[in-house]
Amino acid sequence: GENVEQHPSTLSVQEGDSAVIKCTYSDSASNYFPWYKQELGKGPQLIIDIRSNVGEKKDQRIAVTLNKTAKHFSLHITETQPEDSAVYFCAATSSGTALIFGKGTTLSVSS
Amino acid sequence: GAVVSQHPSWVICKSGTSVKIECRSLDFQATTMFWYRQFPKQSLMLMATSNEGSKATYEQGVEKDKFLINHASLTLSTLTVTSAHPEDSSFYICTLAGYNEQFFGPGTRLTVL
Numbered sequence: 001g002e003n004v005e006q007h008p009s010t011l012s013v014q015e016g017d018s019a020v021i022k023c024t025y026s027d028s029a030s031n032y033f034p035w036y037k038q039e040l041g042k043g044p045q046l047i048i049d050i051r052s053n054v055g056e057k058k059d060q061r062i063a064v065t066l067n068k069t070a071k072h073f074s075l076h077i078t079e080t081q082p083e084d085s086a087v088y089f090c091a092a093t094s095s096g097t098a099l100i101f102g103k104g105t106t107l108s109v110s111s
Numbered sequence: 112g113a114v115v116s117q118h119p120s121w122v123i124c125k126s127g128t129s130v131k132i133e134c135r136s137l138d139f140q141a142t143t144m145f146w147y148r149q150f151p152k153q154s155l156m157l158m159a160t161s162n163e164g165s166k167a168t169y170e171q172g173v174e175k176d177k178f179l180i181n182h183a184s185l186t187l188s189t190l191t192v193t194s195a196h197p198e199d200s201s202f203y204i205c206t207l208a209g210y211n212e213q214f215f216g217p218g219t220r221l222t223v224l
Contacts, residue, residue: 034213043204043218044155089154096208098145103154 002027004092006102013080015111023090023102024072030092033066033073034099038087047088048075080109113139115207117216124195125224132190132219134205139214140185141207146178149202149218161188161205195223 003026013019025033031052036044050057050064050073057064061080066073077084087106091099114137124130134144142163147155159180160168167180179191192199200223205216 032212043202043215046215049212093208093213096143098157098160098208099155099206099213100157101154 002030002092002100004090004100004102006090006105008105009103010106010108012108012110015080015082015109017080019075019077019080019084019107019109021075021088021090021105021107022072023074023092024070025092025100026071027092027094028068028071029094031095032093033064034091035062035064035075036089036091038089038104044089077107080107082109082111085109112212113137113141113207113209113214115205115214115216117203117205117219119219120217121220121222123222123224126196127194129191129193130195130221132192132203132205132221134188134190134207134216136186136207136214139207139209141188142185144182144188144205144207145213146180146188146190147204147206149204155204158190192221195221197223199223 006023034049037047038044048062048064050066061078063076087104089104090102093099116135118133144161146158148158149155158173161180161182163182169175182188204218206213
């Protein structure tokens, strides 16, 4: 089955810097790669996703890149703000199957 | 996208009691739903796949007799934690699979005393 590895487990940046979180997956059949932000006491919220027919997707300060050959995908947050501080999870799935999550990255943005 | 509700949003119970969590799809007919469990400061772990009209498929290490799943209609899946113990205290989340998307319920926080 699918296995998703996520790095780093913690990331501390200064406000305004960029943050990059990387994930690798094992199942070449996976074709959907979402990223979730989870704040304390709340459920995960989808922030961006990418499908296997696309190499990069951007939404304002957030971007995701996908390298199908190497089986890895990354989340890029530019101009970080304190409110970006949260736990971020990557996940992978193929159509109709369950999401398999990475172990999460705790991002801390200090002002 | 689909709207998924969960009830209750939180529950506190005594050890040994059973707790039922409902996951309802409000506007989407879901033949498949997924149940996840998230312990504090950990990731979401898939517990089982709930299939409408048939038995659920459980992940390795998840006791099917302890975590009873019933998916009797296209809009409702239930997870019953039987004889709950403090180690079952967790955040339980259901999702339903659309075409290449997953729609999350808001989660149920279970605390077993």
